[in-house]
Amino acid sequence: MKNKRILVTGADGMVGSYVNDVFSDHDLYLTDLVDLSEDCVYLDIRDPAAVMDEFQKIKPDLVLHLAAATDVDRCQLEPDWAHSVNSIGTQNVALACQETNALLVYISTGNVFSGKKETEYNEFDNPGPMNVYGESKLAGERIVTSLLNRYYIVRAGWMIGGGAKDKKFVGKIASMIVDGDSSLKAVNDKYGSPTYARDLLNGISKLVDTGYYGLYHMVNPGIASRYQISEVLRDVLEYPDLEIESVSSEHFPSPAPRIRMEALRNYKLELLGCDWMRPWEEALQDYVISELLPILL
Ligand SMILES: NC(=O)c1ccc[n+]([C@@H]2O[C@H](COP(=O)([O-])OP(=O)(O)OC[C@H]3O[C@@H](n4cnc5c(N)ncnc54)[C@H](OP(=O)(O)O)[C@@H]3O)[C@@H](O)[C@H]2O)c1
Numbered sequence: 628m629k630n631k632r633i634l635v636t637g638a639d640g641m642v643g644s645y646v647n648d649v650f651s652d653h654d655l656y657l658t659d660l661v662d663l664s665e666d667c668v669y670l671d672i673r674d675p676a677a678v679m680d681e682f683q684k685i686k687p688d689l690v691l692h693l694a695a696a697t698d699v700d701r702c703q704l705e706p707d708w709a710h711s712v713n714s715i716g717t718q719n720v721a722l723a724c725q726e727t728n729a730l731l732v733y734i735s736t737g738n739v740f741s742g743k744k745e746t747e748y749n750e751f752d753n754p755g756p757m758n759v760y761g762e763s764k765l766a767g768e769r770i771v772t773s774l775l776n777r778y779y780i781v782r783a784g785w786m787i788g789g790g791a792k793d794k795k796f797v798g799k800i801a802s803m804i805v806d807g808d809s810s811l812k813a814v815n816d817k818y819g820s821p822t823y824a825r826d827l828l829n830g831i832s833k834l835v836d837t838g839y840y841g842l843y844h845m846v847n848p849g850i851a852s853r854y855q856i857s858e859v860l861r862d863v864l865e866y867p868d869l870e871i872e873s874v875s876s877e878h879f880p881s882p883a884p885r886i887r888m889e890a891l892r893n894y895k896l897e898l899l900g901c902d903w904m905r906p907w908e909e910a911l912q913d914y915v916i917s918e919l920l921p922i923l924l
Pocket residue numbers: 636637638639640641642643658659660670671672673692693694695696697698712716734735736737764782783784785786787
């Protein structure tokens with residue numbers, strides 16, 4: 628795929644921060660809730676007329692729909708916000724794709740599942756979300772499948788990335804380790820599949836070339852607890868003597884329930900012979916060395 632017109636929603640977020648690198652061969656039209664930026668245009672996906680106008684102006688070949696309400700606890704406390712962004716916002720984007728005949732890539736999540744399975748979820752498992760974030764992202768999936776023939780729904784795992792802007796788990800724990808913080812605790816009873824946002828976009832750039840439309844899981848394979856991720860971080864950062872306390876999730880109560888098993892298997896990609904994703908430990912190590920270490924030290 629070369630020289631496509633690609634419109635990106637939520638381009639200022641964690642995944643969006645890799646779009647320029649991964650899709651550098653294309654004409655990019657970046658949008659988000661930004662005030663003033665030369666590279667990125669303000670577009671609130673909750674506004675159907677504004678979305679349609681932007682799409683008709685740009686006439687994209689491909690849409691990377693990354694905009695989302697991703698704060699899981701805020702989604703639980705403000706379900707109208709979650710549904711207006713993740714469900715209605717996605718409907719607005721899908722309708723604009725329908726009108727302009729653009730191919731849509733919608734990123735979803737393992738939160739669409741109940742978490743009761745013992746091992747990784749695959750694409751043939753039935754969803755059954757346990758929190759509002761998962762409900763609203765699943766509603767977005769269903770809207771996409773009902774409105775479009777040509778789409779990719781790509782479910783990702785615990786997102787890793789952002790470099791200097793990384794305020795998520797990996798960024799926080801890495802700074803605590805480098806600061807020698809001896810009060811480090813990490814949860815050992817919830818499981819997910821870490822997903823390096825750069826790998827995800829690289830995988831998506833290959834997937835959209837296949838023409839194999841549909842629903843996919845795309846994570847860095849393997850199952851990890853936050854505690855196991857912290858251990859890998861400690862090893863990569865070379866702080867072997869730093870104690871990390873392994874604790875249950877009861878130590879970190881939160882408004883939104885967190886499911887026990889959120890890990891995903893890239894089963895359809897495996898069956899098609901195109902699972903390009905590397906194991907999570909390798910991806911995490913690469914992220915830390917290439918993006919975090921230079922700013923931490
Ligand atoms: N983060 C994860 O662990 C994870 C895991 C699996 C799947 N995903 C999915 O991956 C996709 C990308 O997530 P991410 O990690 O890059 O999230 P992110 O860093 O929160 O980025 C999302 C972007 O969307 C913007 N946004 C929010 N409401 C909007 C609206 N009404 N109109 C336009 N833009 C809006 C956000 O702006 P503000 O920051 O100003 O709100 C933010 O820049 C999302 O679909 C998410 O559901 C994320």
